[in-house]
Amino acid sequence: MDQTTQLNALEAECELFASQCKDASPVKPRIAAWGLVKAGKSSLLNMLSGHASEEHFLTGDVRITRMNQTLELDDYVLVDTPGLGYDKDDTQQAEQGLDTADVVLFVHAPPGELDQEEVSLLDQLRNAYGQDVGERVVLVISQLDKLQDADLATVQGTIERQALIHLGTAPECFVISNTRFKSGVEKNKQGLCEKSGIPQLALHLKALSNNLTHSLVNARKQRQARRTQALCERIDAAIAQEIKLIAQITEPYVVKAEAFIEQLDGARRTFKTHTTDMQNARTKLDSLK
Structure with missing residues (x-):
């Protein structure tokens, strides 16, 4: 990305953030599902x-969510975001969802631990929520039916260690199965629903949203202050880079201009010397008359 494109993108980001700050936020906490493409966010x-x-x-079998979508419930507002890492527009939409989220469901689909891109997302969450990140991020491991219990325990342990390293704290972690819960609902089997992990997660989110309600306005102000500081630092860095670039572009011409001015000064001094000599010679000639 060239300098002009970077500056345009930064300007657009600042304008978007300013508009988000002006918008009246809902009284209820906003809970956003965040993660890579096909992690099971929409199903959850x-x-x-x-x-x-x-x-x-x-x-669907292919990516469906390309814009942030919301649904207001009794206790909170759910926000579905596009899968991260697919393309720039989807990622930008997902990050806008993060900007206004009070809680993030960080959804990961096995097999395997968090990859490098997901780890980078954890770092981003830590920057966004600061010291509150432990209660503002909930880890969700989806599609538990695809792993044996022993493998699942290993994956969960690894992911929790990764979260501890990159978030600086250990958030709550839930292992869920959307298909198992759906089957339990359709077959009216409460036991199957309970084994899906969804009811336990729902209870946690209800309690979390109730706890957050009283501190929501202050927490949002703190998050906006952190974002403002981060944007200001990026603007300062962009200005410094622009000044450096201008200096690099103009330096050859400045050097040439300085050399040209020196040549002019030299010619002026030489001309003055020659003029003085000629005036002296003229004076001598005049004295001979």
């Missing part, structure tokens, strides 16, 4: 919102 939000059979957040 359908299960949490009572749309196990009739989807509110569309799902």
Whole structure:
């Protein structure tokens, strides 16, 4: 990305942030599902919102969510974000969802631990929420049916260690199965629903949102202050880079101009000397008359 493109992107980001700060935020906490493409975010939000059979957040074999979508429930507002890492526009939408989220469901689909891109997202969450990151981020390992219990325990342990390293704290972690919960709902089997992990996560989010309600305005102000500082630092860095670039572009011409001025000064001194000599010679000639 060239300098002009970077400056335009930074300007657009600042304008968006300013508009977000002006908008009246909902009284209820905003809970955003965040993660890579096909991690099961939309399906999870359908299960949490009572749309196990009739989807509110569309799902499919290919990526469906390309814009942030919201759904207001009794205790909080759910935000479905596009999968990160697919393309620039999707990632930008997802990051806008993060900007206004009070809680993030960080959704990971096995097999395996968090990859480098997901680890970078954890770092981003730590910067966004500061010392509150422990209660503002909830780890969700989806698609538990794809792993044996021993493998699942290993994956969960590794992911929790990664979160501890990159978040600086150990957030709550839930292992869930959207398909198991949906099957339990459709077959009216409460035991199957309980084994999906979804009810336990729903209870945690309800308690978390109730605890956050009283401190929501102050927490949002603190998050906005951190974001403002980060943007100001990026603007200062961009200005410094622009000044450096201008200096690099103009330096050859400055050197040439300085050399040209020196030549002019030299010619002026030489001309003055020659003029003085000629005037002296003229004076001598005049004295001979």
